[in-house]
Amino acid sequence: MPASTAPAPSAPSSTSRSGRVPRVPALLVLEDGTTFTGSSFGAVGETFGEAVFSTGMSGYQETLTDPSYHRQVVVATAPHIGNTGWNDEDDESSRIWVAGYVVRDAARVASSWRSRRSVDAELAAQGVVGMCDVDTRALTRHLRERGAMRVGISSVDTDRASLLARVQEAPQMSGAHLADEVTTPEAYVVPAWSSRSASDGSSAGGEGGRPPSGHREKRFTVAAVDLGIKSMTPYRLAERGIETHVLPATTSWAQVEALHPDGVFFSNGPGDPGATEDAVTLLRSVLEAGVPYFGICFGNQIFGRALGFGTYKLRYGHRGINQPVMDLSTRKVEVTAHNHGFAVDAPREGRTETPYGWARVSHVGLNDDVVEGLALEDEDGTLRSFSVQYHPEAAAGPHDASYLFDRFVDLMESRSTKGAPA
Numbered sequence: 001m002p003a004s005t006a007p008a009p010s011a012p013s014s015t016s017r018s019g020r021v022p023r024v025p026a027l028l029v030l031e032d033g034t035t036f037t038g039s040s041f042g043a044v045g046e047t048f049g050e051a052v053f054s055t056g057m058s059g060y061q062e063t064l065t066d067p068s069y070h071r072q073v074v075v076a077t078a079p080h081i082g083n084t085g086w087n088d089e090d091d092e093s094s095r096i097w098v099a100g101y102v103v104r105d106a107a108r109v110a111s112s113w114r115s116r117r118s119v120d121a122e123l124a125a126q127g128v129v130g131m132c133d134v135d136t137r138a139l140t141r142h143l144r145e146r147g148a149m150r151v152g153i154s155s156v157d158t159d160r161a162s163l164l165a166r167v168q169e170a171p172q173m174s175g176a177h178l179a180d181e182v183t184t185p186e187a188y189v190v191p192a193w194s195s196r197s198a199s200d201g202s203s204a205g206g207e208g209g210r211p212p213s214g215h216r217e218k219r220f221t222v223a224a225v226d227l228g229i230k231s232m233t234p235y236r237l238a239e240r241g242i243e244t245h246v247l248p249a250t251t252s253w254a255q256v257e258a259l260h261p262d263g264v265f266f267s268n269g270p271g272d273p274g275a276t277e278d279a280v281t282l283l284r285s286v287l288e289a290g291v292p293y294f295g296i297c298f299g300n301q302i303f304g305r306a307l308g309f310g311t312y313k314l315r316y317g318h319r320g321i322n323q324p325v326m327d328l329s330t331r332k333v334e335v336t337a338h339n340h341g342f343a344v345d346a347p348r349e350g351r352t353e354t355p356y357g358w359a360r361v362s363h364v365g366l367n368d369d370v371v372e373g374l375a376l377e378d379e380d381g382t383l384r385s386f387s388v389q390y391h392p393e394a395a396a397g398p399h400d401a402s403y404l405f406d407r408f409v410d411l412m413e414s415r416s417t418k419g420a421p422a
């Protein structure tokens with residue numbers, strides 16, 4: 001049981017030596033009044049958001065730069081964070097998006113040939129408030145029992161009552177429409193690998209700009225609606241010969257149609273899928289036109305809504321890189337990367353008739369039976385469109401689900417008259 005004033009597991013480290021970011025005492029207050037003490041990590045200041053925990057033992061740089069974490073304070077259950085530092089290759093977007101970062105033991109030494117600076121220094125440089133020396137095990141158990149809730153962290157005002165009052169005024173995640181805050185302001189193109197310079201990793205990022213083996217000519221064009229896209233997704237498409245046009249969340253159907261895409265993709269992203277109307281309207285036009293669709297995470301929830309299903313908030317969500325999921329069509333189990341706090345409410349059995357075809361649940365989570373994927377089929381069972389609630393781009397994470405990108409390519413090939421043979 002978490003103590004209401006849990007002591008720091010170790011004394012705040014003295015970090016003013018060797019250029020490390022100095023630590024000062026910090027206080028964390030949850031909206032139910034539970035408090036944890038610790039030390040500042042990254043920027044000194046104050047932050048508010050939804051407290052969630054992530055169980056990934058690796059991949060903290062990808063986590064911190066994932067736009068889906070906008071307005072969330074992430075608690076790392078891995079007890080030791082920062083030991084491989086911060087590099088210039090693994091960012092999933094142009095900045096850190098988490099509202100705050102809570103860890104137990106911040107690495108004193110960053111050790112990796114790719115490391116350029118410490119996590120601490122990067123958080124500070126980007127003005128992101130974090131906290132270390134926190135009993136993250138107790139904090140996680142509390143969130144698991146009581147559910148995700150609002151939180152405040154301060155290393156400038158450590159008065160519990162005043163921080164709690166401000167936590168209780170902070171916005172809730174339920175009802176939050178956040179895609180417009182994270183989407184690209186301008187459309188941009190991520191070329192298929194064959195049409196880009198091998199040394200230019202700037203737009204696809206992810207793996208240091210190294211082209212994967214076996215270059216392909218451009219095969220298809222995909223319109224990707226950016227609701228908070230991670231850079232590994234266009235990379236996974238590019239390595240399969242797909243040119244991806246990444247489009248702002250406010251893009252209209254006419255603008256999508258003008259690209260004559262072979263397929264449409266909706267990305268992951270922050271916020272409550274129940275509060276996002278424009279994307280649902282846009283996707284319905286895509287489905288009406290019969291263009292193959294693939295969605296990831298938020299893109300799965302929007303697909304569910306476009307098909308007429310509801311969404312709901314999970315108690316504490318799934319965040320980590322070892323979540324078991326079953327593909328119901330093959331009965332194969334995949335170990336997958338997750339980051340979601342909401343889920344689609346759809347029947348696990350049978351098919352549902354929709355204006356766009358027959359919808360069915362394609363994947364379920366084996367820990368809790370949550371819907372993890374949807375498929376839209378013709379009456380004879382031929383696949384039209386699909387989506388998953390988890391992260392086949394696997395940044396970070398296991399690659400078990402990478403077949404889904406191949407499934408998207410196969411789908412475009414089967415539906416396209418333009419498709420050149422592989």
Ligand SMILES: NC(=O)CC[C@H](N)C(=O)O
Pocket residue numbers: 068267268269270271272273296297298299339340341342343
């Ligand atoms: N990674 C995502 O796309 C998250 C989707 C949505 N914001 C959720 O929390 O469920």
